[in-house]
Every structure is written in C-alpha cells, then in structure tokens.
Amino acid sequence: MDIKNLLENEIKNRDYYKVSEENPDPILIAQKYKDEKISLICALFAYGKASLIVKFLKKIDFNILKESDEEIKKYFIDYKYRFQTNLDIAEFFITLKRVGSLEELFLKGYKKENFVIDGIDTILEEFYKINSYDSKGYRFLIGNRYKGKTKGSSPYKRWNMFLRWxxxxxxxxxxxxxxxKKSDLIIPLDTHTFNVSHKLGLLNRKTYDLESAILLTNRLKIFDENDPVKYDFAIYRLGQNENL
Incomplete structure (x- = not known):
C-alpha cells in the first residue's frame, strides 16, 4: 500500500474540508468569529458528538467574556456540558477573561525549543495561576500541565487541534x-486517528499518548516535512472506509 499516494488522493479527490450545518463541526463556530479565545473555547469543548458540541456552542453569547465574574456566573447558571457543570463553564470563561494574549503566552514557552507542548504548558501555567478554581470537570476541560515526559502524557488532542486552526x-x-512553524505542529491524535494509523501502518506504538502523537507526526513528515498535520482529515476520512 502506497500510503503517501493514498493520503494525497484523499486530499485531492474528496471534499474533506467541507463542514456545514449538515456536517457540523466546532470549527464552524470558530471560523465565524476568528478570535483566539473563542476558538479555544470551541476546541476545548470539542469532545462528544459533533452536532451536540455545535448546538452547545451556538447557544453562547461570547460577549459574556467582557462582563464581570458575577455576571458570567449568572449567565451560565442553567448551562452544563457533559462533564462540566455550570460553575466549571463559568470559571473557564472567567479564566479566559482574565488572561491576556494567548499567542504571546504560547510563544513564551514555544520559543524555548520550538516544541508546541511547551507553549501549551505556558498557557496552562497561567490559567492555573490566575484562577484558583479547580474541579474534575474544569481540569478535564482545560487539561493538566505537561510534566516533561512524552510517554504516558496526554496527547493534548483538543489543544493540538486549536493550534492547527x-x-x-x-x-x-x-x-x-x-x-x-507548521512543521512544529503535532497531529491532534484521538482514538479514531490512533486506530486508523495502526491499520495504515503509520504507527506501531500501542499506547495512546503524546509519544504516539509525536511518532505519527514524524512519520507524516516523511510525506510533507513542512506541513505534516495537513493529513489529519485525510486519515480521519480513510477511517470511515469499511474496506480499510
């Protein structure tokens, strides 16, 4: 199997970039606003059924980010999303309201070694510093800080998807x-992409973690060293092929 041609043909022959109301994706909302903080909200809530994610995001008036902590808590009193309570959601918005430029924070960490996970970790460090709120739902939503070991660490799927955007x-x-640099991005590895990559022979490692995300990205760099993450959707679509 010529994997490179298979992936390239998937990019050329299918309209795999198409997202619409009929084929919902949280990037629909992010594209509408083209704002880094709203995009991060869309990315971090992107777990579960796509139509339900989009339905949840559409209900939110993102101008609430400009309001006081008290107003934000009142606004979200009747909201919840899967593992997040109304307070988890409100506190996340409060954190985003308090934080400055996400790009500037990211660059602080990223520029050390051009490692995007360091950039993510710098943002998370600031998040946990400016808001002492903590709960299982909140921590699940924004993620735990990177501990310096790729093996066994979270693949940071939703964060890497945000960076792709x-x-x-x-x-x-x-x-x-x-x-x-696009070449420094890491593929947003979820369990579907993980399983399809094994079927395609792109990945042999059995553990679903950051190490596997990096290994898969490095394998894709053989096909395009400057933009390996462009194959993200192609792998996803190939996984929908029952004959794979």
Whole structure:
C-alpha cells in the first residue's frame, strides 16, 4: 500500500474540508468569529458528538467574556456540558477573561525549543495561576500541565487541534497566529486517528499518548516535512472506509 499516494488522493479527490450545518463541526463556530479565545473555547469543548458540541456552542453569547465574574456566573447558571457543570463553564470563561494574549503566552514557552507542548504548558501555567478554581470537570476541560515526559502524557488532542486552526491556513484552518512553524505542529491524535494509523501502518506504538502523537507526526513528515498535520482529515476520512 502506497500510503503517501493514498493520503494525497484523499486530499485531492474528496471534499474533506467541507463542514456545514449538515456536517457540523466546532470549527464552524470558530471560523465565524476568528478570535483566539473563542476558538479555544470551541476546541476545548470539542469532545462528544459533533452536532451536540455545535448546538452547545451556538447557544453562547461570547460577549459574556467582557462582563464581570458575577455576571458570567449568572449567565451560565442553567448551562452544563457533559462533564462540566455550570460553575466549571463559568470559571473557564472567567479564566479566559482574565488572561491576556494567548499567542504571546504560547510563544513564551514555544520559543524555548520550538516544541508546541511547551507553549501549551505556558498557557496552562497561567490559567492555573490566575484562577484558583479547580474541579474534575474544569481540569478535564482545560487539561493538566505537561510534566516533561512524552510517554504516558496526554496527547493534548483538543489543544493540538486549536493550534492547527491557529497556525495553518487553507479551506478550513484560518491561521491567526503567524510566528509558529507548521512543521512544529503535532497531529491532534484521538482514538479514531490512533486506530486508523495502526491499520495504515503509520504507527506501531500501542499506547495512546503524546509519544504516539509525536511518532505519527514524524512519520507524516516523511510525506510533507513542512506541513505534516495537513493529513489529519485525510486519515480521519480513510477511517470511515469499511474496506480499510
């Protein structure tokens, strides 16, 4: 099996970039606003059924980010989303309201070694510093800080998807951030992509973690060293092929 041609043909022959009301995706909301904080909200709530994610995000008036802590808590009193209570959601918005530029925070960590996980960790460090709120739902939503070991660490799937949106620029990704190399991005590895990559022979490692996400990304760099994450959707679509 010529994996590179298979992936390239998937990119060329299918409209896999198409997202619409009929084929919902949280990036629909992020594209509408093209704002780094709203995009992060869309990315971090992107777990579960896509239609329900979009339904939840559509209900939110993102102008609430400009209001007081008390107003934010009142606004979300009747909201909940899967593992997040109304307070988890409100506190996340309060955190985002308090924080400055996400891009500037990210670059602080990223520039050390051009490792995007360091950039994510710098943002998380600031999140936990400016808001002492903590709960299982809140921690699940924003993630735990990176402990310096790729093996056994979270693949940071939703964060890496957010970075794909922010850094790449094409039919779907809208490239708001200009100072990060596409070649440094890590594929947003979820269990579906993980399983399909094994079927395609792109990945042999059995553990679903950050190490596997990096290994898969490095394998894809053989096909395109400057933009390995462009194959993200192609792998996803190939996984929908029952004959794979």
């Amino acid at each position: 922010m850094v790449r620029s094409d039919n779907i990704d809208f490239g708001l951030w200009k100072n990060i």
